[in-house]
Amino acid sequence: MSKDPNYRPRVAPxxxxxxxxxxxxxxxxxxxxxxxxxxxxxxRPRKSWPLKKAVFLRYMKLVSLPPSDQNVDTxxxxxxxxxxxxxxxxxxxxxxxxxxxGVGAERVPGYWMHKEGIDIAVEAKADENEKVLYxxxxxxxxxxSAHPSDPCGNIVRGFLESCPSIKRSFNLEYRLTSVPxxxxxxxxxxxxxxxxxxxxxLINQLGFSPSQIIIAGNSAxxxxxxxxxxxxxxxxxxxxxxxxxxxxxxFLSPWADMSGSNWFPGSSHFTxxxxxxxxxxxxxxxxxxxxxFIEPFGPDIVSQTPYVSPACKYLEDVSFEGxxxxxxNSGDAEVLLDQCRELSNRMKKSMGxxxxxxxxxxxxxHDYLTVFNEPERSETLKVIADFVEEPAK
Numbered sequence: 158m159s160k161d162p163n164y165r166p167r168v169a170p171x172x173x174x175x176x177x178x179x180x181x182x183x184x185x186x187x188x189x190x191x192x193x194x195x196x197x198x199x200x201r202p203r204k205s206w207p208l209k210k211a212v213f214l215r216y217m218k219l220v221s222l223p224p225s226d227q228n229v230d231t232x233x234x235x236x237x238x239x240x241x242x243x244x245x246x247x248x249x250x251x252x253x254x255x256x257x258x259g260v261g262a263e264r265v266p267g268y269w270m271h272k273e274g275i276d277i278a279v280e281a282k283a284d285e286n287e288k289v290l291y292x293x294x295x296x297x298x299x300x301x302s303a304h305p306s307d308p309c310g311n312i313v314r315g316f317l318e319s320c321p322s323i324k325r326s327f328n329l330e331y332r333l334t335s336v337p338x339x340x341x342x343x344x345x346x347x348x349x350x351x352x353x354x355x356x357x358x359l360i361n362q363l364g365f366s367p368s369q370i371i372i373a374g375n376s377a378x379x380x381x382x383x384x385x386x387x388x389x390x391x392x393x394x395x396x397x398x399x400x401x402x403x404x405x406x407x408f409l410s411p412w413a414d415m416s417g418s419n420w421f422p423g424s425s426h427f428t429x430x431x432x433x434x435x436x437x438x439x440x441x442x443x444x445x446x447x448x449x450f451i452e453p454f455g456p457d458i459v460s461q462t463p464y465v466s467p468a469c470k471y472l473e474d475v476s477f478e479g480x481x482x483x484x485x486n487s488g489d490a491e492v493l494l495d496q497c498r499e500l501s502n503r504m505k506k507s508m509g510x511x512x513x514x515x516x517x518x519x520x521x522x523h524d525y526l527t528v529f530n531e532p533e534r535s536e537t538l539k540v541i542a543d544f545v546e547e548p549a550k
Contacts, residue, residue, distance in 0.1 A: 295376030303328035379411035488521025
């Protein structure tokens with residue numbers, strides 16, 4: 158299986174020496190300095206944090222990756238496959254957006270991850286008694302990967318370890334979006350089109366029923382999972398073979414508002430800025446995309462859509478009718494906290510309190526399941542397992 162020229166190394170060879178010096182400086186200088194400057198609770202971003210967590214936050218803020226794609230790994234240690242695009246399933250407003258942006262369905266890669274100790278062939282047809290995880294990774298639509306070695310792979314491992322009924326996960330390597338000054342590529346709605354193709358692959362090629370599939374995503378991946386589900390609901394019955402919605406959704410630290418409507422003095426965007434591993438950045442969909450969002454750094458407010466901003470305060474009466482039961486998870490130290498709460502409130506109002514579970518971890522930052530922070534990680538995985546294993550009503 159040859160490497161796809163559309164997927165590039167995360168760190169260019171010309172930068173590898175500079176990165177080596179960078180890490181040496183971090184080990185010898187930065188980490189000792191962070192330890193000294195966080196020795197007492199009063200010096201830490203949160204007094205309730207232990208020293209290790211305060212230092213690790215500084216490390217996480219330092220190692221933010223630049224926008225890039227990753228080469229598809231075809232080694233024997235990973236289960237890499239390619240799936241074909243499904244242009245026949247693209248219709249309505251998504252088709253209009255794609256035509257305006259000059260993009261369409263394409264062949265994209267993905268990775269299968271299996272539960273340890275379980276012998277399943279790669280791309281084995283669905284077993285009627287199994288549940289499968291369809292995972293959409295985060296990274297602001299501009300970075301990170303579905304590769305098992307990526308930080309997002311730790312989330313999938315958590316699902317596989319804690320949920321007895323999930324024996325494997327398919328992680329989609331959807332097309333990433335560039336941001337200026339990079340050349341235009343992967344613009345909206347590429348990721349959504351790829352997510353539709355991946356869902357089609359599981360159902361119409363491997364034979365899973367929607368009732369066997371749980372879609373999970375972190376950050377931008379949760380945004381994409383919401384958009385995919387919304388598409389399946391809006392165009393149900395209009396296209397042959399368009400699948401029904403999955404059995405459940407898991408949104409982890411969802412990026413639910415790209416409009417900037419939740420950015421105001423006193424909001425978590427500001428109050429948690431010093432406690433989180435991320436800062437909010439320019440909307441990647443802005444690159445040659447149709448006016449489907451508010452550009453917070455631009456001169457004009459254009460329009461909004463629940464496809465990318467379901468928690469946008471400028472949008473009234475956003476409906477989630479037809480969505481399957483959903484678990485929304487956030488940390489109370491993250492900048493997206495207000496968006497997560499708003500999304501939860503809107504989904505509960507639209508779907509009913511019994512179909513939406515909201516779990517907020519104390520002192521946890523954005524996407525904390527990608528790292529091994531305890532006890533937050535284990536406690537959250539227990540909540541996820543209880544949700545996944547809950548008998549269908």
